Amino acid sequence: MNDLTDLTLTETLEALDNKKISEEELNRAYQQKIDNLNPILNAYLYICQGSSGIPYAVKDVIVTEGIPTTAGSKILEGFIPPYNATVIERLSYHNLRIIGKTNCDEFAMGSSGENSAYGPTKNPWNLNKVPGGSSSGSAVAVSAGLCSFALGTDTGGSIRQPASLCGVVGLKPSYGRVSRYGSIAMASSLDQIGPITKSVADARLILSWIQGEDGYDNNAVSYSNIKSQTKKSDNLSGIKIGVPKEYFGKGLDTGVESAVKKAISKMEELGGQIIDISLPCTEYAIATYYILMPSEVSSNMARFDGIRFGTDRDNFGQETKRRIMIGTYVLSSGYYEDYFIKAAKVRTLIKQDFERAFEKCDVIVGPVSPTTAWNLGAKMADPLAMYLSDAYTVPASLAGIPSISLPCGFSDGLPVGLQILGKYLDEEKILTIAEVYEQSTEWHKMKPTVDMS
Amino acid sequence: MKRYEPIIGLEIHVELKTLSKMFCGCSADYFGQKPNSLTCPVCLGLPGAVPFTNAQAIQDCIKIGLALNCQIAENSRFERKNYFYPDLPKGYQISQYRWPLCTNGYVDIEDSQNQKIRIRINRVHQEEDTGKLSHLDGITAIDFNRSGVPLVEIVSEPDFREVEQVRIYAKKIQQIFRYLEVSEADMEKGNMRLEANISLREAGESKLPEYRVELKNINSFKFMGDAIEYEIKRQQELLEKGEKITQHTRGWNENKKETFVQREKEEAHDYRYFPDPDLLPLKIEKLEEIRKSLPELPEQILKRLQSMYGLSYYQSQLIVSERFLVDFFEDAVSLGEENKISAVDVANFLINKNVDINKVSPEEVISQITFKKSGIISDTSALREVVKEIIKENPQAVADYKSGKIAVIGVLVGAVMRKTESKADAKIVKELISELLS
Amino acid sequence: MFNKEDIKKLAKLANLPIKESEYEKFASQLSEIISYVKQLERIDSNQVEPTFNVTGLKNINWGDKVEPSLTQKKSLQNAKMQRNGFFVTKGIFNE
Numbered sequence: 005m006n007d008l009t010d011l012t013l014t015e016t017l018e019a020l021d022n023k024k025i026s027e028e029e030l031n032r033a034y035q036q037k038i039d040n041l042n043p044i045l046n047a048y049l050y051i052c053q054g055s056s057g058i059p060y061a062v063k064d065v066i067v068t069e070g071i072p073t074t075a076g077s078k079i080l081e082g083f084i085p086p087y088n089a090t091v092i093e094r095l096s097y098h099n100l101r102i103i104g105k106t107n108c109d110e111f112a113m114g115s116s117g118e119n120s121a122y123g124p125t126k127n128p129w130n131l132n133k134v135p136g137g138s139s140s141g142s143a144v145a146v147s148a149g150l151c152s153f154a155l156g157t158d159t160g161g162s163i164r165q166p167a168s169l170c171g172v173v174g175l176k177p178s179y180g181r182v183s184r185y186g187s188i189a190m191a192s193s194l195d196q197i198g199p200i201t202k203s204v205a206d207a208r209l210i211l212s213w214i215q216g217e218d219g220y221d222n223n224a225v226s227y228s229n230i231k232s233q234t235k236k237s238d239n240l241s242g243i244k245i246g247v248p249k250e251y252f253g254k255g256l257d258t259g260v261e262s263a264v265k266k267a268i269s270k271m272e273e274l275g276g277q278i279i280d281i282s283l284p285c286t287e288y289a290i291a292t293y294y295i296l297m298p299s300e301v302s303s304n305m306a307r308f309d310g311i312r313f314g315t316d317r318d319n320f321g322q323e324t325k326r327r328i329m330i331g332t333y334v335l336s337s338g339y340y341e342d343y344f345i346k347a348a349k350v351r352t353l354i355k356q357d358f359e360r361a362f363e364k365c366d367v368i369v370g371p372v373s374p375t376t377a378w379n380l381g382a383k384m385a386d387p388l389a390m391y392l393s394d395a396y397t398v399p400a401s402l403a404g405i406p407s408i409s410l411p412c413g414f415s416d417g418l419p420v421g422l423q424i425l426g427k428y429l430d431e432e433k434i435l436t437i438a439e440v441y442e443q444s445t446e447w448h449k450m451k452p453t454v455d456m457s
Numbered sequence: 458m459k460r461y462e463p464i465i466g467l468e469i470h471v472e473l474k475t476l477s478k479m480f481c482g483c484s485a486d487y488f489g490q491k492p493n494s495l496t497c498p499v500c501l502g503l504p505g506a507v508p509f510t511n512a513q514a515i516q517d518c519i520k521i522g523l524a525l526n527c528q529i530a531e532n533s534r535f536e537r538k539n540y541f542y543p544d545l546p547k548g549y550q551i552s553q554y555r556w557p558l559c560t561n562g563y564v565d566i567e568d569s570q571n572q573k574i575r576i577r578i579n580r581v582h583q584e585e586d587t588g589k590l591s592h593l594d595g596i597t598a599i600d601f602n603r604s605g606v607p608l609v610e611i612v613s614e615p616d617f618r619e620v621e622q623v624r625i626y627a628k629k630i631q632q633i634f635r636y637l638e639v640s641e642a643d644m645e646k647g648n649m650r651l652e653a654n655i656s657l658r659e660a661g662e663s664k665l666p667e668y669r670v671e672l673k674n675i676n677s678f679k680f681m682g683d684a685i686e687y688e689i690k691r692q693q694e695l696l697e698k699g700e701k702i703t704q705h706t707r708g709w710n711e712n713k714k715e716t717f718v719q720r721e722k723e724e725a726h727d728y729r730y731f732p733d734p735d736l737l738p739l740k741i742e743k744l745e746e747i748r749k750s751l752p753e754l755p756e757q758i759l760k761r762l763q764s765m766y767g768l769s770y771y772q773s774q775l776i777v778s779e780r781f782l783v784d785f786f787e788d789a790v791s792l793g794e795e796n797k798i799s800a801v802d803v804a805n806f807l808i809n810k811n812v813d814i815n816k817v818s819p820e821e822v823i824s825q826i827t828f829k830k831s832g833i834i835s836d837t838s839a840l841r842e843v844v845k846e847i848i849k850e851n852p853q854a855v856a857d858y859k860s861g862k863i864a865v866i867g868v869l870v871g872a873v874m875r876k877t878e879s880k881a882d883a884k885i886v887k888e889l890i891s892e893l894l895s
Numbered sequence: 896m897f898n899k900e901d902i903k904k905l906a907k908l909a910n911l912p913i914k915e916s917e918y919e920k921f922a923s924q925l926s927e928i929i930s931y932v933k934q935l936e937r938i939d940s941n942q943v944e945p946t947f948n949v950t951g952l953k954n955i956n957w958g959d960k961v962e963p964s965l966t967q968k969k970s971l972q973n974a975k976m977q978r979n980g981f982f983v984t985k986g987i988f989n990e
Contacts, residue, residue, distance in 0.1 A: 306548020
């Protein structure tokens with residue numbers, strides 16, 4: 005074995021099974037890498053020592069019993085949850101162990117990782133660049149080999165976008181596929197927990213472990229469960245792949261566009277049938293999202309009053325305060341109809357866009373982020389510019405449909421992600437197609453070399 | 458001088474006696490438990506917790522709505538009512554605003570002048586209770602055991618014109634809760650809480666006044682009545698002086714027998730209600746089943762007691778006051794039929810003798826009535842005492858009996874009859890003697 | 896669009912302590928964001944039903960079942976202040 009930390013979860017399980025490696029060796033390798041790189045990358049906020057089980061990382065908005073959970077906020081400094089999130093309970097049956105809690109934008113609010121109260125996470129491909137967000141630490145930990153896989157949460161792109169910017173796989177399941185119990189809520193009608201992994205097969209396996217109803221989240225469902233493995237296929241024949249023109253318009257970086265278009269050609273080579281489609285309401289997605297999401301945020305953040313847990317409300321960061329105020333405004337008397345209800349109606353139109361598109365195709369492909377990773381600090385003074393960077397990920401969130409981001413090339417040495425969106429609860433199809441593409445390319449094998457100088 | 462007419466509306470909150478809380482698995486039976494021992498991530502509002510709905514509570518709320526003649530919504534939703542207060546752990550209360558479960562009901566009451574009045578019910582909706590605050594030396598202590606207990610709110614239209622009507626209405630609603638077995642509805646324990654809103658308008662005026670004074674945190678029927686009466690007088694005096702009354706909230710000081718300002722009208726509350734994204738919309742599907750499962754309600758029994766048994770309205774009302782008393786009465790009536798005791802006799806006996814039905818059985822009541830009517834003592838326990846005395850007084854007869862001269866029993870029976878001036882039921886006496894001597 | 900007073904009012908409603916120095920910045924940022932989201936006005940949505948939940952599910956309710964609560968100690972373990980099993984906050988006027 006060369007570097008144990010390069011192994012995917014699936015490969016690790018096999019190596020352990022065949023006794024090619026020991027759990028102790030595995031843990032030592034990851035621990036050593038964390039010791040070396042975490043001071044530079046700031047991916048982990050808390051590290052758990054241990055030598056058994058397969059180590060995985062957990063975004064710090066997911067509560068872990070007895071392990072500090074801050075959600076990247078000063079307001080939760082020192083908070084020790086008295087309970088586990090459902091996903092943590094579920095993973096505890098699979099010989100895994102939590103190796104650490106990963107850095108993130110405060111309460112998952114951000115697209116760059118810079119809104120953490122504990123300092124930004126750095127992109128392992130280029131330390132001057134943002135890793136994306138809000139699951140910044142989780143994406144970086146997977147990309148830099150600091151864990152076998154990580155859990156993230158996605159509300160408007162927070163799994164897919166950092167996965168794209170860091171060159172790893174990120175899956176946002178359908179809304180309701182995974183119980184949200186124990187995920188510190190940002191926007192409850194949009195939040196989903198999902199895996200960030202080194203391969204598509206890993207994402208499938210982890211989803212099969214964490215999916216399904218738990219009795220605690222009314223929205224979590226148990227039907228059409230995803231299998232942990234599928235028969236391997238090497239072509240996409242008979243698959244109709246929709247390409248929405250709205251995802252290739254103004255604002256899309258040429259380097260990203262060319263990588264994504266090459267990926268689409270590759271899918272055609274593999275037998276896929278490419279179909280031009282239109283999602284006309286795409287341009288309204290960000291506006292819709294920035295009404296609905298802050299509304300829920302303003303209410304979800306109300307429990308932080310410093311009485312039962314946490315510190316005082318002046319410890320909220322700037323972005324959190326901003327969203328609380330926007331949400332308070334759009335829900336307040338006299339504005340509810342014009343903003344909140346209006347946005348809820350446009351949400352219906354966006355959902356219908358997808359439903360109509362899926363009458364013509366099996367999956368939809370496009371870019372994840374309009375650009376590759378940008379410079380640290382570049383968008384911090386301009387919240388709206390930051391919000392607009394989520395233009396391709398927010399629509400799937402509003403519609404509640406599943407979506408995966410996987411590596412599809414590079415632009416100026418920075419990773420580019422391909423997004424594959426599926427019908428509601430049809431993770432099966434996007435995972436199958438993503439795996440065929442992945443296995444026909446080498447992108448997922450590329451690892452960053454962190455500049456230690 | 459102008460004459461004024463009080464306009465009064467009432468909001469009633471009632472805690473349901475479900476096993477678990479509204480949105481989590483904690484026990485809802487919090488009374489007397491040590492503080493914060495019946496809490497979990499959901500009802501403590503911990504980060505990450507997600508609520509899940511208790512179906513029983515929803516059914517109970519619908520039952521209340523049906524009993525109050527409401528329309529039951531086919532589609533309903535929970536919403537978040539956002540405001541900050543230390544007893545509200547999530548910073549919002551899960552409640553209902555735009556999509557309540559039940560609307561447009563009514564309750565008919567009869568006031569002290571036997572006048573029938575219809576009180577319209579605006580809505581009956583489902584929500585959750587808050588934690589409980591106690592204030593001591595400059596700090597506020599909070600117990601969240603009550604947080605998340607299912608709470609139903611019943612909002613009347615401002616249809617009351619005098620205090621008495623409010624009392625009768627509130628008691629009637631309390632009775633309905635108890636008949637439905639959805640709540641203990643104990644005012645002292647705080648299971649049932651009243652809030653009144655009061656304003657005055659000039660007699661003859663048909664528009665509602667522009668202000669209303671709310672009376673809150675009053676924990677007995679009597680105090681609420683006193684507070685409303687006081688408030689009517691207070692407002693009248695102010696209006697007579699030409700003063701304008703503004704909207705605000707008042708409490709009741711029992712020692713001083715007066716209302717006092719609790720909260721001046723701050724900026725109007727802006728609760729920013731919106732559909733709770735954690736919870737699914739409700740579709741009410743088994744309404745007919747719920748309707749069929751409703752027990753007989755006080756009003757129906759009241760009518761039945763009059764038509765079936767010929768009781769007066771007054772008698773019926775007293776018997777209906779508790780569900781248990783109705784059952785007791787009907788058991789006694791059916792037992793009494795054999796002895797030709799009428800239902801009216803049973804009712805009179807229960808009411809006039811002020812019988813403690815927790816201590817006697819319907820059988821005992823019937824034998825007491827029988828004795829009173831015929832003079833025949835058929836009360837076994839009373840006769841047993843007499844028989845015991847006679848046995849003591851006649852050792853020879855007892856010895857004879859025990860040695861096999863069974864016929865001597867006639868002597869003992871005769872002695873009992875003499876002692877009771879021939880009022881004892883001879884058959885029972887005979888049985889008692891053989892029992893006691895065997 | 897938003898001035899300092901608007902932000903003050905919003906902050907009060909949202910129970911957010913905002914520093915004097917932050918008002919101007921928030922006023923201009925909120926103005927920019929709200930004018931951006933106002934573009935939804937362009938869409939005719941009169942005939943459209945709002946979406947509050949994407950699952951399409953209804954009525955997944957749980958029965959009336961008691962589950963273990965947290966212990967008093969665990970409930971209180973993250974509180975800044977506590978006394979005799981109660982959470983404690985500074986005195987507020989009530990009752």
